[in-house]
Amino acid sequence: xxxxxxxxxxxxxxxxxxxxxxxxxxxxxxxxxxxxxxxxxxxxxxxxxxxxxxxxxxxxxxxxxxxxxxxxxxxxxxxxxxxxxxxxxxxxxxxxxxxxxxxxxxxxxxxxxxxxxxxxxxxxxxxxxxxxxxxxxxxxxxxxxxxxxxxxxxxxxxxxxxxxxxxxxx
Amino acid sequence: xxxxxxxxxxxxxxxxxxxxxxxxxxxxxxxxxxxxxxxxxxxxxxxxxxxxxxxxxxxxxxxxxxxxxxxxxxxxxxxxxxxxxxxxxxxxxxxxxxxxxxxxxxxxxxxxxxxxxxxxxxxxxxxxxxxxxxxxxxxxxxxxxxxxxxxxxxxxxxxxxxxxxxxxxxxxxxxxxxxxxxxxxxxxxxxxxxxxxxxxxxxxxxx
Numbered sequence: 001x002x003x004x005x006x007x008x009x010x011x012x013x014x015x016x017x018x019x020x021x022x023x024x025x026x027x028x029x030x031x032x033x034x035x036x037x038x039x040x041x042x043x044x045x046x047x048x049x050x051x052x053x054x055x056x057x058x059x060x061x062x063x064x065x066x067x068x069x070x071x072x073x074x075x076x077x078x079x080x081x082x083x084x085x086x087x088x089x090x091x092x093x094x095x096x097x098x099x100x101x102x103x104x105x106x107x108x109x110x111x112x113x114x115x116x117x118x119x120x121x122x123x124x125x126x127x128x129x130x131x132x133x134x135x136x137x138x139x140x141x142x143x144x145x146x147x148x149x150x151x152x153x154x155x156x157x158x159x160x161x162x163x164x165x166x167x168x169x170x
Numbered sequence: 171x172x173x174x175x176x177x178x179x180x181x182x183x184x185x186x187x188x189x190x191x192x193x194x195x196x197x198x199x200x201x202x203x204x205x206x207x208x209x210x211x212x213x214x215x216x217x218x219x220x221x222x223x224x225x226x227x228x229x230x231x232x233x234x235x236x237x238x239x240x241x242x243x244x245x246x247x248x249x250x251x252x253x254x255x256x257x258x259x260x261x262x263x264x265x266x267x268x269x270x271x272x273x274x275x276x277x278x279x280x281x282x283x284x285x286x287x288x289x290x291x292x293x294x295x296x297x298x299x300x301x302x303x304x305x306x307x308x309x310x311x312x313x314x315x316x317x318x319x320x321x322x323x324x325x326x327x328x329x330x331x332x333x334x335x336x337x338x339x340x341x342x343x344x345x346x347x348x349x350x351x352x353x354x355x356x357x358x359x360x361x362x363x364x365x366x367x368x369x370x371x372x373x374x375x376x377x
Binding site: 027 | 229232233240241242244249
């Protein structure tokens with residue numbers, strides 16, 4: 001059992017108690033040094049993150065690169081289109097053979113609100129029926145309606161009467 | 171009129187457990203009652219006494235907490251343990267002279283009466299004080315309690331040689347100045363202890 005004297009001594013504030021105060025205000029108190037430290041490290045982190053974000057695309061290889069058989073060349077007539085999925089079963093794409101015989105393919109997901117675009121034979125363009133968006137066949141660039149970004153292009157390759165899909169550009 | 175304070179009048183308790191159930195409905199610890207309803211001299215009497223946290227001015231539970239989890243707010247209310255900090259060591263449970271903190275093994279955390287801080291911090295009565303039918307638990311002003319009760323409210327205690335001041339008052343007869351509680355030597359053998367006729371363990375042996 002503690003004596004009265006030793007107990008008053010043990011109740012005196014110890015130095016470590018400053019760092020672990022019982023009072024609510026003391027516990028929530030942020031010293032100037034702590035705040036400056038936080039601001040400095042926080043700014044440093046933000047700056048580094050910004051530079052990383054700026055340069056990351058240069059080091060990362062984007063898009064998808066596995067070669068898949070799409071079908072026979074004869075199945076895709078002039079001024080006709082075919083749907084396929086690439087690179088995963090969730091990524092809808094559309095391949096079009098233009099009236100000049102050129103083969104192009106784009107992601108089928110409209111860059112406005114992700115409706116599926118369809119090939120418009122009369123206008124010779126990709127048409128999004130949701131909000132009357134239109135993309136040209138040459139670059140997949142938006143030419144009418146609300147979309148502002150082009151459709152991601154899918155690279156196709158034709159050899160020996162077969163069409164292969166080789167790459168999806170980001 | 172002075173600020174409202176909490177007053178316990180043990181002698182008025184009728185053991186209805188309304189406070190226990192009301193406590194479990196408090197939003198800060200929904201579903202778990204923080205009140206201890208003690209039985210006094212169980213063999214001869216049905217007298218009970220409610221025990222809420224006394225909110226010591228120098229809370230020993232917070233002093234002994236190794237995880238820095240128990241905090242006292244500026245208005246003197248000692249809060250339940252902070253969930254991210256509490257390590258469930260039960261130091262506070264052992265140290266509290268009033269036996270208030272409860273260790274809940276289901277959540278591995280200590281919880282205690284926080285005087286319904288969501289209510290009392292905005293001027294409302296704690297849950298238990300709103301339901302007590304006999305006024306054993308009262309949350310009112312000092313003037314009001316002095317006007318309506320025969321005893322006097324005190325908040326000074328003495329456990330052995332340790333003096334404790336609390337935020338919560340207890341009603342005592344007028345001649346009492348301080349509640350004195352003698353301590354038993356902790357290293358004493360059971361035979362050396364005074365024979366306590368209300369020792370539950372002894373009662374069970376006699377049966």
